[in-house]
Amino acid sequence: MVPFRYLAVADAPAAADAASTPGARYLAGGTTLVDLMKLDVERPAAVIDINAVPLARIERLPDGAVRVGALVRNSDMAHHELIRSAYPMLSQAILAGASVQVRNMATTAGNLLQRTRCYYFRDTAAACNKREPGSGCAALDGFNRIHAVLGVSEHCIATHPSDMCVPLAALDAVVRIHGPRGERAVPVTEFHLLPGEHPERESVLAPGELITAVDIPALPFATRSVYVKVRDRASYAFALASAAAALDLQDGTIAAARIAVGGVATKPWRLFDAERLLIGKPADRRSYRAAADAALAGAVPRAHNRFKIELAKRTIVRALERAGALG
Numbered sequence: 001m002v003p004f005r006y007l008a009v010a011d012a013p014a015a016a017d018a019a020s021t022p023g024a025r026y027l028a029g030g031t032t033l034v035d036l037m038k039l040d041v042e043r044p045a046a047v048i049d050i051n052a053v054p055l056a057r058i059e060r061l062p063d064g065a066v067r068v069g070a071l072v073r074n075s076d077m078a079h080h081e082l083i084r085s086a087y088p089m090l091s092q093a094i095l096a097g098a099s100v101q102v103r104n105m106a107t108t109a110g111n112l113l114q115r116t117r118c119y120y121f122r123d124t125a126a127a128c129n130k131r132e133p134g135s136g137c138a139a140l141d142g143f144n145r146i147h148a149v150l151g152v153s154e155h156c157i158a159t160h161p162s163d164m165c166v167p168l169a170a171l172d173a174v175v176r177i178h179g180p181r182g183e184r185a186v187p188v189t190e191f192h193l194l195p196g197e198h199p200e201r202e203s204v205l206a207p208g209e210l211i212t213a214v215d216i217p218a219l220p221f222a223t224r225s226v227y228v229k230v231r232d233r234a235s236y237a238f239a240l241a242s243a244a245a246a247l248d249l250q251d252g253t254i255a256a257a258r259i260a261v262g263g264v265a266t267k268p269w270r271l272f273d274a275e276r277l278l279i280g281k282p283a284d285r286r287s288y289r290a291a292a293d294a295a296l297a298g299a300v301p302r303a304h305n306r307f308k309i310e311l312a313k314r315t316i317v318r319a320l321e322r323a324g325a326l327g
Helices: 012-018 033-038 074-079 081-086 088-095 100-105 108-112 165-170 220-224 272-278 285-295 307-326
Strands: 005-008 024-027 046-049 058-060 066-069 174-179 182-187 210-216 225-230 241-250 253-262
Touching (some): 012 046, 074 088, 081 088, 081 220, 088 165, 088 220, 108 210, 220 241
Antiparallel strands (some): 174 182, 174 210, 241 253
């Protein structure tokens, strides 16, 4: 671990001002940052401790949406009555991730910004364009079983690791950001960037900007939503494929759908085309499978992860079946 400057701040303007220094990183739960500093992957010039900033509330907004503060711990969000009742897929996703100890420390903003678990990214002896732009991507021709099949480029196929972000994408959540130029709001579906030619750029955040909250719009049929996660072991494992789904059913016909997948893409992946395909269709396995086939039509597998295409399809179908049973 290289030397760095440490500074604790008490409000968002002070945080944004301190983080405008090149190479600065925010510290909340530290469940990703500290690990990567130990591995010499992250080398921040300054660490800005934001734990004293008052951003740890969950509240109902006048329009019925729910605002989750950036520093709300994952455990608190998962068990909060507003989240459990209005957005069960979100509660289920958080509880499917990490361990109790990690969830007790990890925060909303930290989860949004967590970095990939690609082993080549975390190994400083391996080529990784995300860690060192222009160095190459060892995963392309290496062991790529855990890697992405959607949203990939010839420069990076690393999978986005978050469980929480998958239902947030399905729910049209919005990330609220404070920065030197004031406040702005970005949909979760637009917050994370595709790797393209610049996989080192992972989100739309500019230097000095701070996530302050996530707003989740009211969605009545999200009360009957589910999250399905497929992994190598029953706990403390990242998804090989996951799906968040909610269905609005009218007399057995799908009036609206929300679906997003994780574990198979370079960012939380909303299935807009599959949702549109389901509207007006009967709520049955045939409809679900057709939507899943369409969702993975553009998948680009590598040598060891081709199985993820069929696995993702089956995961989508399973999530839709469970959501349909609730509806």
